[in-house]
């Protein structure tokens with residue numbers, strides 16, 4: 001899964017290339033290895049890698065859509081139609097079908113009404129959210145009912161409208177966030193009209209829990225929920241599972257820091273920064289191979305010795321897949337630094353199965369919690385205690401923040417909402 | 420009483436409705452640029468008629484006045500004021516409500532309005548630079564930072580570019596856009612060689628609202644605040660327009676403006692009116708308005724002035740006015756406003772939505788000439804009003820769009836939720852007959868938008884309170900340059 005971005009300049013003269021480039025930069029943490037951008041040029045939509053894109057052409061186009069492509073399988077992520085190109089945030093076998101329907105709706109004289117009709121068919125079908133750009137300069141951005149990933153709309157003065165997978169990109173582009181598209185909501189935009197539409201929205205419309213747990217940036221607002229506050233709240237809930245007294249609370253950078261802050265606030269034990277990374281910040285879980293993942297982990301974890309030496313430490317992480325990160329942390333702290341006790345707390349329930357929707361690329365065979373029991377994992381990690389949040393904690397957070405989540409990879413079908 | 424109303428759009432239609440609802444028997448005549456079906460009907464029902472003339476030509480309007488012999492002439496729009504229509508009528512002895520050419524300078528020239536505020540130290544003033552010469556303007560924008568570029572004179576709600584420039588990595592492209600916009604404005608306003616052409620102004624953020632007033636020159640009667648929505652599209656996206664709708668109430672306030680802020684605003688409006696008359700040496704008899712923004716910089720801050728009622732702002736007040744509005748206009752025209760009171764319904768609010776043909780405002784040609792129909796009966800059943808704006812009656816008796824906002828729907832109710840629902844229902848009775856899409860903003864009056872405004876107001880209020888406490892209202896400190904000190908001019912970029 002990756003990030004998508006679209007920009008419509010109402011007024012001429014904007015160098016869209018720069019906006020696309022910085023916008024995608026602000027979405028780079030969502031994964032992907034190639035940056036694709038599409039723009040229109042004399043009645044056609046052209047696409048190309050951002051590095052080699054036609055800067056003048058983009059400026060003249062006035063509209064662009066762009067995405068990070070998941071290197072291996074970008075086939076189902078980009079559909080080049082007759083008069084339009086559609087980009088989604090993950091590959092899907094159904095994208096070409098939906099792209100065709102969108103194009104058909106747009107060729108009528110009431111495109112947004114038609115869109116509402118055509119897209120209703122996809123209410124319960126798992127299709128990713130997408131953005132379509134037509135050769136006529138129209139943009140359609142739809143958060144599918146079953147898309148699971150977020151989308152927001154922003155505005156820049158009288159000059160631009162921007163949609164993005166995350167609000168952080170809108171803010172980085174100096175624009176204001178105006179609205180979050182909820183499941184089933186979309187927007188049709190051209191220089192001549194902007195219409196919000198809603199199609200096939202239903203109870204089954206949910207947000208991927210992983211989005212708030214791991215994927216989104218702390219500074220983003222997802223479906224109206226502050227990512228940072230959500231994480232800190234779950235961190236507070238972790239306080240219930242810390243059974244032994246500790247001297248210091250720390251988190252595995254980068255994602256786990258707000259959870260650790262929450263735990264620290266809940267139990268009244270100081271939070272300390274524990275690690276400093278080397279090289280540029282990368283999201284280790286997004287890496288493809290074990291080797292790459294480990295390299296990323298090893299690069300981001302040099303401990304600040306004085307924080308841990310001789311101390312009883314609570315270490316917080318957002319989740320545990322293979323346990324490789326926590327194993328590295330535990331070894332460093334116990335053997336190299338000399339921490340007295342290590343208590344590991346995970347700010348999510350146990351991961352137990354793969355994502356049936358292809359949002360999170362996790363292999364169940366590699367999920368340690370699906371194969372070993374707690375005491376076995378404690379022994380393997382070499383820690384004094386190990387605890388996860390439970391379903392009820394996430395349910396509590398879902399209700400607190402008025403969200404409806406998919407937690408399939410945690411073995412939970414649906415969380416929150418009006419059930 | 421015989422009244423001649425000058426002007427052609429929805430503002431005049433709202434005024435016409437207010438005028439004919441007077442307790443006095445009224446015979447209303449209208450001088451309009453085209454046959455606006457709404458104005459025509461109001462006039463004919465009262466026993467008057469609509470005269471199609473070029474309202475920007477003083478002689479033409481005076482001709483109509485001579486034919487009608489009105490007791491009062493109301494000059495609605497700004498352009499005829501700029502051209503001296505009110506003066507020509509007063510010279511011929513008519514009693515006129517509407518700013519003279521000299522007084523309307525406060526709207527015509529955005530430089531003049533700002534100059535007045537600086538000269539007299541009136542709070543709520545923004546830093547600006549005005550240019551007559553293209554090369555000087557071009558040179559200046561190379562160094563400009565977080566600014567707004569505007570035409571220096573009123574050109575009917577377009578040409579303003581708000582270029583927020585707070586990210587150095589995007590600054591180069593923004594500088595190009597500013598330069599392009601300066602160049603374009605010079606090209607478009609080339610005919611005004613002697614005058615200022617471009618204004619570069621400090622950009623501010625906050626919540627906008629309009630403070631309108633009626634004055635006879637010595638007495639100022641404030642009207643309830645209105646919030647107008649300048650962006651063409653939902654969510655405050657897209658082009659600057661003349662206004663896609665507005666809200667007002669409850670009472671004189673808006674849900675996100677406090678009484679203190681209202682009073683501070685009225686003080687600004689009053690002082691500007693006083694200094695304006697001193698400066699131009701003429702009496703101001705007519706409507707006046709401050710287009711305001713509540714900012715962290717000043718609290719109530721002036722964006723610009725109107726020498727007339729706002730459109731659609733006056734439409735928002737129309738269903739809430741309980742006094743005899745004609746009497747107020749008449750007293751203002753006769754310098755007898757002292758002691759006058761305006762009664763508005765305290766516990767109702769109103770929502771106005773403009774309906775425009777797709778293509779407005781950037782592609783007006785495409786947006787013109789489309790046949791439209793309205794089921795006015797249904798709108799009336801809902802208790803709402805329909806105002807005719809940029810629509811014209813063709814010789815075939817059908818109504819055609821003229822490229823701008825075609826209609827305004829006006830609904831009042833005891834709270835925003837109800838007024839919103841009524842307005843949403845009412846817009847559905849306006850239809851295009853040739854399939855050309857019409858659009859309006861469904862977010863105006865909605866709870867979400869009101870809440871967003873409330874949050875924004877809270878944010879700027881916090882900034883304002885802290886600036887006030889530290890005694891730095893109105894001041895910005897752009898950058899400290901080693902060896903040169905602090906640059907306090909907010910128009911300059913810290914980069915260049």
Ligand SMILES: Nc1ncnc2c1ncn2[C@@H]1O[C@H](COP(=O)(O)OP(=O)(O)OP(=O)(O)O)[C@@H](O)[C@H]1O
Pocket residue numbers: 545567569573574575576577578579581620621622623624627649659660661662710722723
């Ligand atoms: N200094 C400023 N800072 C931020 N925004 C501004 C500034 N000046 C203008 N704007 C924005 O631009 C809009 C139009 O500006 P302004 O009222 O000066 O122009 P206009 O073309 O005369 O508009 P109209 O007559 O339709 O009100 C304002 O309503 C406001 O949203």
